Amino acid sequence: MVRPYKVKGFKRKKREEVYDEDEELKEEAEDDERETAAAEAGAEGEEEEDKRRAEEAVDELPGIPIVPTNAHSGAGVIVILERASLEVAKVGKTYQLLNSDDHVNFLLKHGKDPKNYRPDIAFQAILTILDSRLNKAGRLRALYVKTEKGVLFEIKPYARLPRTFKRFSGLILQLLQKLTVNASGKREKLLRVVKNPVTRYLPLNSRKIGLSHSAERMVKIQDYVNNATNNDVNLVFVVGAMAHGKINTEYTDDFISVSGYPLSAAYCLGMICNALEQKWNIL
Numbered sequence: 001m002v003r004p005y006k007v008k009g010f011k012r013k014k015r016e017e018v019y020d021e022d023e024e025l026k027e028e029a030e031d032d033e034r035e036t037a038a039a040e041a042g043a044e045g046e047e048e049e050d051k052r053r054a055e056e057a058v059d060e061l062p063g064i065p066i067v068p069t070n071a072h073s074g075a076g077v078i079v080i081l082e083r084a085s086l087e088v089a090k091v092g093k094t095y096q097l098l099n100s101d102d103h104v105n106f107l108l109k110h111g112k113d114p115k116n117y118r119p120d121i122a123f124q125a126i127l128t129i130l131d132s133r134l135n136k137a138g139r140l141r142a143l144y145v146k147t148e149k150g151v152l153f154e155i156k157p158y159a160r161l162p163r164t165f166k167r168f169s170g171l172i173l174q175l176l177q178k179l180t181v182n183a184s185g186k187r188e189k190l191l192r193v194v195k196n197p198v199t200r201y202l203p204l205n206s207r208k209i210g211l212s213h214s215a216e217r218m219v220k221i222q223d224y225v226n227n228a229t230n231n232d233v234n235l236v237f238v239v240g241a242m243a244h245g246k247i248n249t250e251y252t253d254d255f256i257s258v259s260g261y262p263l264s265a266a267y268c269l270g271m272i273c274n275a276l277e278q279k280w281n282i283l
């Protein structure tokens with residue numbers, strides 16, 4: 001739901017057709033009084049006010065900016081985040097992206113396990129990929145995210161996503177409700193829901209690699225990427241963005257573990273980006 005952003009916290013009275021200086025001064029004095037009262041309400045009041053303003057700013061997200069990246073014509077990388085916990089529900093009067101911190105009561109009331117509602121996993125993973133030198137060097141060709149509910153969306157590698165979780169939640173809410181998010185001031189769609197399956201968007205000359213802690217084959221990721229391909233083949237990495245369970249590996253050519261430890265999705269992606277940056281000498 002998009003509401004207009006209000007700079008001030010209080011509604012002003014509707015202005016009369018005829019300008020009345022006394023009335024105007026009176027309104028301003030009333031506003032000042034209310035602001036003083038809010039300031040005096042102390043830290044708790046301020047916190048509430050900050051929270052409300054942040055929520056309004058999230059609702060308002062008109063579009064997102066673009067980051068300049070270098071185009072690269074050689075082989076590239078595609079990342080697919082599987083089973084991302086990104087689910088919207090009507091909580092009270094508004095639609096919200098469900099998470100295990102803010103919606104415990106709601107989730108329990110609906111017979112759902114709060115432990116499974118972790119949109120922060122996808123948030124961290126997406127930022128790790130987009131922030132990588134690999135992406136800045138133009139080697140990230142595409143980023144796809146598939147939610148636990150099966151909704152598939154694409155994020156353009158040059159989209160500059162919000163860096164706070166609250167704003168990220170607002171963006172995903174907007175995406176899942178409107179199906180696209182444009183670049184600010186432009187028509188270009190930086191995020192958009194697309195049809196399944198994801199394989200229809202993968203180039204023919206690509207090698208699809210699934211990752212899981214429980215995969216039988218454990219590899220040193222640096223050696224693996226060095227030997228995986230000649231420079232004409234695109235690498236597609238499939239990583240889970242959920243708290244528990246395994247990814248769907250039906251469409252992968254390879255299924256590997258990169259450590260004896262269970263890692264976060266973001267850390268795994270950091271390892272992959274690092275290894276590819278070494279391989280392609282991206283400093």
Ligand SMILES: C[S@@+](CC[C@H](N)C(=O)[O-])C[C@H]1O[C@@H](n2cnc3c(N)ncnc32)[C@H](O)[C@@H]1O
Nearest residue numbers: 211212213239240245257258259261262263265
């Ligand atoms: C939070 S983990 C999910 C935990 C799940 N039990 C598992 O290991 O698949 C998120 C994702 O990180 C990746 N991952 C975590 N540890 C890994 C490891 N040691 N090797 C390869 N991938 C790993 C997997 O793709 C996993 O789906």
